[in-house]
Amino acid sequence: MSKTLAANTRQIRPGNHSNLKAVIRWSLRIFLIVAGIVLLLLATFVAINLKDEALTPVTKALLQDQQFHLPDAQNSFYILVMMNAALDTDLLKNGIDKIRTQQALYQKDKAYYQSHPHPEADEKLLSFNWNNNRCRQTIQNCVQMDLKKRAELAQQIVSNQVLAERYALMRKMGGYEEHLIPTFNASVPPYSSLSRAIDLLLTQASFDIADGKLDAGLQLLESNNRYLRVVLKNSSSLLSKMVMQAAIRRQARTVSELLVLYPALLEHHADRVSLLVQTMTEAERSLEQPFLYEAGVQTQFPQHLPASLEMTPDKSEMTPWPLNVLGNFTFQPNATSNMVARNWTYIIDTARNTAVDFSASKERLKKMREAVNADGISFYLEHAYNPVGKILMQVGIPDYALTYIGKSLDTDAYLRLVSLQVDILRKKIPDADIPAYLARAPVALRSPYDGSAMLWDASSAQLKFIGHEKASSNLDAGNVNIVALR
Numbered sequence: 258m259s260k261t262l263a264a265n266t267r268q269i270r271p272g273n274h275s276n277l278k279a280v281i282r283w284s285l286r287i288f289l290i291v292a293g294i295v296l297l298l299l300a301t302f303v304a305i306n307l308k309d310e311a312l313t314p315v316t317k318a319l320l321q322d323q324q325f326h327l328p329d330a331q332n333s334f335y336i337l338v339m340m341n342a343a344l345d346t347d348l349l350k351n352g353i354d355k356i357r358t359q360q361a362l363y364q365k366d367k368a369y370y371q372s373h374p375h376p377e378a379d380e381k382l383l384s385f386n387w388n389n390n391r392c393r394q395t396i397q398n399c400v401q402m403d404l405k406k407r408a409e410l411a412q413q414i415v416s417n418q419v420l421a422e423r424y425a426l427m428r429k430m431g432g433y434e435e436h437l438i439p440t441f442n443a444s445v446p447p448y449s450s451l452s453r454a455i456d457l458l459l460t461q462a463s464f465d466i467a468d469g470k471l472d473a474g475l476q477l478l479e480s481n482n483r484y485l486r487v488v489l490k491n492s493s494s495l496l497s498k499m500v501m502q503a504a505i506r507r508q509a510r511t512v513s514e515l516l517v518l519y520p521a522l523l524e525h526h527a528d529r530v531s532l533l534v535q536t537m538t539e540a541e542r543s544l545e546q547p548f549l550y551e552a553g554v555q556t557q558f559p560q561h562l563p564a565s566l567e568m569t570p571d572k573s574e575m576t577p578w579p580l581n582v583l584g585n586f587t588f589q590p591n592a593t594s595n596m597v598a599r600n601w602t603y604i605i606d607t608a609r610n611t612a613v614d615f616s617a618s619k620e621r622l623k624k625m626r627e628a629v630n631a632d633g634i635s636f637y638l639e640h641a642y643n644p645v646g647k648i649l650m651q652v653g654i655p656d657y658a659l660t661y662i663g664k665s666l667d668t669d670a671y672l673r674l675v676s677l678q679v680d681i682l683r684k685k686i687p688d689a690d691i692p693a694y695l696a697r698a699p700v701a702l703r704s705p706y707d708g709s710a711m712l713w714d715a716s717s718a719q720l721k722f723i724g725h726e727k728a729s730s731n732l733d734a735g736n737v738n739i740v741a742l743r
Contacts, residue, residue: 331432368564424454552601559593593646
């Protein structure tokens with residue numbers, strides 16, 4: 258036997274074998290204990306997620322299809338969806354056909370609905386070149402700016418006559434009811450063209466008044482005001498509500514600036530001018546219906562997600578990773594829809610009661626989101642049931658909702674400012690008496706948040722309101738709403 262072999266043989270002792278066996282036994286025991294714990298946790302996890310919840314009454318209400326009431330011949334929404342159609346288009350007929358086709362496609366297959374755009378039809382769409390970009394930031398008087406470049410704008414008005422005619426048709430129809438499909442894949446009407454048409458009308462009205470045609474200019478503003486308020490009252494989507502609120506702010510600002518430039522408006526037509534800047538009604542500023550639609554879209558989404566993913570051709574790209582890994586055991590459609598509906602209930606209740614303490618509402622919403630996004634053991638306990646649903650639908654507590662409520666109240670506050678301006682100029686109240694006048698102003702002309710009086714800056718002869726949200730129509734593009742008295 259060689260010396261090396263002898264040395265190795267001496268190192269292998271019976272005690273070493275015993276120690277090695279003990280290590281192996283303990284390692285095996287630890288492995289089995291850990292494996293048992295893992296299997297137990299896995300079994301518990303699977304057991305927790307075996308059954309989906311029943312839909313709550315609130316969720317069922319949000320899942321119901323929209324009901325329509327307005328006769329087709331009065332519904333200008335059909336014209337809106339065809340705003341950019343080719344010249345030879347029957348706008349009403351084609352608008353009705355387009356909406357009904359989309360509704361039929363959705364009812365046929367809600368899980369895989371697409372708005373089905375047709376590229377060949379898009380090639381025939383009109384594009385309107387109205388691009389005034391009025392009322393931006395520090396411009397003190399937008400009407401005055403328009404008058405300085407009147408030749409250019411007058412040419413644009415002529416070249417956009419089709420746009421003006423289509424908007425005139427919408428106002429003539431008089432009614433508005435949105436036929437909305439509760440899905441993220443719904444097509445969006447051409448609100449940009451509608452916004453251009455409104456701005457074109459305001460510019461034309463300003464030119465008429467500048468030319469001394471006060472009645473003609475006021476008729477345009479009155480027609481616009483009636484229609485904007487009809488749409489504001491009946492809007493069912495946040496997008497249309499915000500477009501219309503921005504439009505009514507532009508109209509109010511136009512009226513405010515015209516009063517400074519042309520005092521004859523108040524001298525001869527004070528009552529008509531006052532009606533143009535009436536404060537918003539509760540229905541006009543309420544976001545209840547738009548929030549109900551938003552809640553409906555987000556409540557519908559979990560119901561159709563599994564079927565939608567099944568029909569997705571390339572699941573490697575389209576399927577969210579949690580569904581790829583964990584499958585149906587970790588996603589409960591009803592529980593997810595119930596969660597979304599529950600979270601939206603608070604927002605909708607807040608929209609119903611705009612007298613609510615706004616700061617307290619924001620703080621409560623913040624705490625709700627913090628609870629959903631908790632970390633540590635509370636996160637795992639909270640997400641043991643329906644984890645994928647909770648992860649996918651974090652938007653179930655929308656942090657943007659109260660921002661939109663603030664925008665709506667700020668819009669109403671701006672109309673209140675202009676109403677105060679009209680009354681002050683109409684009554685010829687001296688600057689020195691304005692603070693006392695504001696202090697005794699009725700509730701309808703005070704802050705819509707807390708009922709406090711509007712502010713007066715004697716050095717600049719401006720009425721002011723500090724809003725909650727920024728707006729491009731404000732002079733500083735911030736949250737300070739300003740109305741000049743001269």
